[in-house]
Amino acid sequence: MENTAEKKNINKSKAGRRAGMILSVIACFVILVICIRAGSVYISLKDLASIVASHVTGKPLPGEVAPMMDSIFWTIRMPRALVAFLVGGCLAVSGAVMQALLQNPLASSYTMGVSSGACLGAAIVLVSGISLPFILPVTSFAAGLITVVIVLAFTAAIDKMSSNTTVILIGMVFSLFVTGIMNFLATLYSDHYKRLWLWMMGSFSARNWTHVAIVLPVAVICTLIVIFFTRELDIMTFGEEQSKAMGVETRKVKTILIIVSSILTGVSVSVAGVIGFVDLVAPHVVRKLFGPEHRVLIPMSFVYGGAFMALCDLIARTVLSPQEIPIGAVTALIGAPFFAYVFFAGRKKG
Amino acid sequence: MSLIEIKYLSAGYTKTPVLKDISLTVSEGEAVMIGGPNGAGKTTLLRVMAALLPFEGEMTLEDKDASHMKRRDIASLIALMPQTQEMYFSYTVSQAVMLGRYVRMRRGLYGPSAEDKETVDRVMNDCGVYELRHRLLSELSGGQLQRALLARTFAQQTPVVLLDEPGNNLDIKFRAELTEYLETWMEGTTEYNGKKIKNTLAGVFHDLGEAARLCRRGVFVKDGKIVSDMDLKESFNSKVLNEVYDFDVISYKRTESAFWNS
Numbered sequence: 001m002e003n004t005a006e007k008k009n010i011n012k013s014k015a016g017r018r019a020g021m022i023l024s025v026i027a028c029f030v031i032l033v034i035c036i037r038a039g040s041v042y043i044s045l046k047d048l049a050s051i052v053a054s055h056v057t058g059k060p061l062p063g064e065v066a067p068m069m070d071s072i073f074w075t076i077r078m079p080r081a082l083v084a085f086l087v088g089g090c091l092a093v094s095g096a097v098m099q100a101l102l103q104n105p106l107a108s109s110y111t112m113g114v115s116s117g118a119c120l121g122a123a124i125v126l127v128s129g130i131s132l133p134f135i136l137p138v139t140s141f142a143a144g145l146i147t148v149v150i151v152l153a154f155t156a157a158i159d160k161m162s163s164n165t166t167v168i169l170i171g172m173v174f175s176l177f178v179t180g181i182m183n184f185l186a187t188l189y190s191d192h193y194k195r196l197w198l199w200m201m202g203s204f205s206a207r208n209w210t211h212v213a214i215v216l217p218v219a220v221i222c223t224l225i226v227i228f229f230t231r232e233l234d235i236m237t238f239g240e241e242q243s244k245a246m247g248v249e250t251r252k253v254k255t256i257l258i259i260v261s262s263i264l265t266g267v268s269v270s271v272a273g274v275i276g277f278v279d280l281v282a283p284h285v286v287r288k289l290f291g292p293e294h295r296v297l298i299p300m301s302f303v304y305g306g307a308f309m310a311l312c313d314l315i316a317r318t319v320l321s322p323q324e325i326p327i328g329a330v331t332a333l334i335g336a337p338f339f340a341y342v343f344f345a346g347r348k349k350g
Numbered sequence: 351m352s353l354i355e356i357k358y359l360s361a362g363y364t365k366t367p368v369l370k371d372i373s374l375t376v377s378e379g380e381a382v383m384i385g386g387p388n389g390a391g392k393t394t395l396l397r398v399m400a401a402l403l404p405f406e407g408e409m410t411l412e413d414k415d416a417s418h419m420k421r422r423d424i425a426s427l428i429a430l431m432p433q434t435q436e437m438y439f440s441y442t443v444s445q446a447v448m449l450g451r452y453v454r455m456r457r458g459l460y461g462p463s464a465e466d467k468e469t470v471d472r473v474m475n476d477c478g479v480y481e482l483r484h485r486l487l488s489e490l491s492g493g494q495l496q497r498a499l500l501a502r503t504f505a506q507q508t509p510v511v512l513l514d515e516p517g518n519n520l521d522i523k524f525r526a527e528l529t530e531y532l533e534t535w536m537e538g539t540t541e542y543n544g545k546k547i548k549n550t551l552a553g554v555f556h557d558l559g560e561a562a563r564l565c566r567r568g569v570f571v572k573d574g575k576i577v578s579d580m581d582l583k584e585s586f587n588s589k590v591l592n593e594v595y596d597f598d599v600i601s602y603k604r605t606e607s608a609f610w611n612s
Contacts, residue, residue, distance in 0.1 A: 242430065
């Protein structure tokens with residue numbers, strides 16, 4: 001009960017909510033710094049700062065910082081932590097959008113089959129050996145979008161009321177089916193097996209500044225588009241009919257937002273593979289802390305999802321070091337029990 | 351002036367329409383009761399009047415073809431209060447009522463204006479939920495939720511309001527207050543497209559007595575067709591009611607009132 005009291009307080013006072021948001025952003029920044037610093041090689045904050053400063057200003061490194069440190073921290077750890085942060089943010093925002101559109105706190109790109117569809121798209125590009133610029137992110141996005149359209153069409157055909165449970169169940173069925181095809185491909189093209197397997201479980205290993213450059217603009221543009229629609233998202237949580245009655249062009253808004261959230265998921269999958277549960281956990285936690293209004297929920301989901309992913313990646317690369325745990329396994333170990341908790345706690349109420 | 355004009359319209363959720371060949375005109379300033387037995391198509395008729403369902407036939411709203419109108423324009427003319435349903439996300443009452451301002455608010459990323467805030471406070475007060483404004487919708491009782499949704503509907507500030515069983519879940523005091531509130535509201539006007547339009551109401555009411563206090567006109571639906579459309583009091587005195595409900599409504603109501611009079 002303490003929890004609900006706290007929630008109400010934050011909901012009530014705008015100042016409290018703003019303070020909470022600022023604290024969250026600071027905490028997120030601290031987590032990122034920890035994620036960059038933690039590992040087998042130690043670096044002082046001062047040295048880390050001078051490495052970043054030298055790259056930003058273009059001045060040469062001060063003499064006391066070893067060039068090896070520069071390559072470890074600037075070339076390996078920083079981009080890796082940043083990619084993890086960005087991917088986590090993208091997935092969380094796309095999850096929050098899906099949940100509003102389907103009026104279901106259990107909806108996400110992962111449960112809707114977007115992730116596995118995007119993964120299959122990426123796998124086909126990988127296996128076929130086609131190499132064109134941007135073919136991987138573009139194919140992932142297209143395949144993810146196709147999967148979600150099929151899932152929605154299937155749902156509409158089976159259940160004319162398109163009830164939320166049906167959507168989730170069919171999404172899960174498609175997700176598992178597509179994963180089956182992936183496994184089949186992985187076995188068939190055994191020389192790609194290791195790479196495909198990593199893709200299915202997700203990994204941030206060896207991600208560099210190029211990956212940051214792919215994800216960053218997509219993350220910023222798509223999140224800004226979503227923020228533009230926050231009022232509509234709030235209304236859409238009351239269902240399509242009420243949204244229409246309140247003046248929202250539901251079909252248009254839904255189409256735009258499903259495409260945007262598929263792009264967010266597609267780009268994430270194309271750089272990191274399939275990673276589940278972040279898109280479920282982050283928006284849920286943010287709603288508990290800050291309430292359901294999307295103008296707060298969307299940016300805060302990005303912050304929380306990003307920080308959560310960066311932490312999970314830290315766990316993935318340090319716990320069994322020098323071996324790495326697939327990031328999807330880490331998020332699932334934390335996320336699956338959480339998913340069950342949300343599902344059953346929600347049921348008790350109803 | 352007619353605000354809603356429906357001609358030879360059929361509509362429904364699947365291929366077999368719920369409403370068949372309906373014609374109905376609602377003029378400015380009217381209060382219309384929609385009645386009929388369970389499953390007759392009353393809610394569907396309300397949805398059609400708010401242009402929420404795909405239909406075959408003709409429909410004009412304030413002399414414009416409804417099928418070519420934008421949602422925003424329809425929702426500035428007509429607000430619909432739906433029957434209560436499950437809530438998935440926990441908005442507070444005042445947040446939810448503010449959402450009703452969508453068509454009236456400045457577009458873009460602006461926050462609510464002083465006028466928006468004022469209107470929201472006023473309608474929450476009118477609907478008796480001002481004290482509950484910081485509560486979460488998911489924590490409200492059925493009747494409280496009903497009043498919160500009513501407030502959201504009036505926050506939309508439309509000249510036409512459609513209500514689907516607004517008295518549902520309300521205790522007798524709030525039902526009486528609701529009727530009173532609607533009576534007062536009916537005397538006013540609302541601005542739409544720069545014109546002042548007399549407030550207009552149509553609703554599904556279960557209590558014929560309450561409906562009769564508000565509505566002059568009664569439209570009765572049965573098996574997806576309008577079977578009677580006339581002065582409500584007159585229909586009470588004819589056999590229409592008994593035919594619509596397949597039940598001797600008038601004797602039942604007389605026995606009931608005899609009980610209160612004794």
